[in-house]
Amino acid sequence: xxxxxxxYTNPMSRGRIARWMLEETGVPYRTELLTFGETMKEPDYLxxxxxxxxxxxxxxxxxVTECAAICAYLAETFPESGLAPTPSERGDYYRxxxxxxxxxxxxxxxxxxxxxxxxxxLRMAGCGSFGDVMGTxxxxxxxxxxxxxxxxxxxxxxxxxxxxxxxxxxxxEKRQAFVDYHDRISQRDAYRRANELDDEAGKAMQAA
Numbered sequence: 548x549x550x551x552x553x554x555y556t557n558p559m560s561r562g563r564i565a566r567w568m569l570e571e572t573g574v575p576y577r578t579e580l581l582t583f584g585e586t587m588k589e590p591d592y593l594x595x596x597x598x599x600x601x602x603x604x605x606x607x608x609x610x611v612t613e614c615a616a617i618c619a620y621l622a623e624t625f626p627e628s629g630l631a632p633t634p635s636e637r638g639d640y641y642r643x644x645x646x647x648x649x650x651x652x653x654x655x656x657x658x659x660x661x662x663x664x665x666x667x668x669l670r671m672a673g674c675g676s677f678g679d680v681m682g683t684x685x686x687x688x689x690x691x692x693x694x695x696x697x698x699x700x701x702x703x704x705x706x707x708x709x710x711x712x713x714x715x716x717x718x719x720e721k722r723q724a725f726v727d728y729h730d731r732i733s734q735r736d737a738y739r740r741a742n743e744l745d746d747e748a749g750k751a752m753q754a755a
Contacts, residue, residue: 550577551575551606551607552569552574552575552576552577552604552605552606552607553576553577553578553579553604553605554566554569554576554577554578554579554602554603554604555579555581555592555595555596555601555602555603555604555605556578556579556580556581556601556602556745557580557581557582557583557587557601557752558580558745558746558748558749558752559749560583560601560602561601561602561614562601562602562745563708563741563742563745564602564614564617564618564704564705564708565602565604565614565617565618566602566741566744566745567704567708567737567738567741567742568617568618568621568622568630568701568704568705569604569621569741570737570738570740570741570744571628571630571701571704571735571737572621572622572625572628572630573628573737574621574625574628576604578744578748580748580752581601582752587599587600587601595610595612596610596612598612600612602614602617603617604617604620604621606620606624613648614648614705614708615644615645615647615648615705618644618701618702618704618705619644619701621701622700622701629698630699630700630701630704631700631701632695632700632702635696636695636696636698636700637695639694639695639696639702640694640695640700640701640702641702643687643694643695643702643706644694644701644702644705644706646683646684646687646706647705647706647709648705649673649674650673650674650675650680650683651674651680651684651706651709652709653672653673653674654674654675654676654677654680655677655680655709655713655718655719657674657677658677658718659718663677664676681719681720681722684710684719684725685722685724685725687706688706688710688724688725688727688728689724689728692731693731693732694706694707699732699735703732704732707728707729707732707733710725710728710729711729711733713725714726714729
């Protein structure tokens with residue numbers, strides 16, 4: 548039932564990643580739309596995520612925040628979706644999901660803020676240099692059709708969403724390997740449904 552799984556989001560946020568993952572599972576869920584600086588910071592939602600940020604999910608009595616964690620949780624909780632890794636895929640699955648959540652997001656954010664890590668301080672920064680991150684990501688998406696091998700998994704939702712966002716907003720380099728990879732994963736029905744739902748929600752919130 549939809550009430551067993553509640554999705555807290557805003558259509559102009561990283562919640563779009565979680566929405567795509569939810570659509571991939573095919574599990575019914577209820578959506579609660581929140582506003583930045585307003586309902587996200589009210590006591591009711593702070594009891595879900597004290598950071599006052601989206602996305603988050605409540606699955607019965609379990610609360611999960613952070614997009615990578617949501618993707619991994621949903622894949623493992625609903626194994627019938629086929630999005631969790633097999634034993635042979637597990638290493639690449641977790642390696643690249645956490646790479647995107649750590650070095651990729653950090654380096655892209657620093658660059659967007661106009662901050663470049665001094666070369667003599669790179670060892671202090673877990674994300675390393677932006678150039679190293681881009682080169683590593685390119686190798687990751689060039690090894691096989693999907694990030695963990697020959698089939699689509701939840702790791703492709705998370706990594707692919709970062710690449711799609713970065714290509715769209717110019718925050719990652721437009722390398723052909725990134726374009727080709729995103730073209731593959733963006734053909735999925737769940738991806739299209741998720742975007743349609745979020746686009747509709749965004750229009751409704753603007754009109755309200």
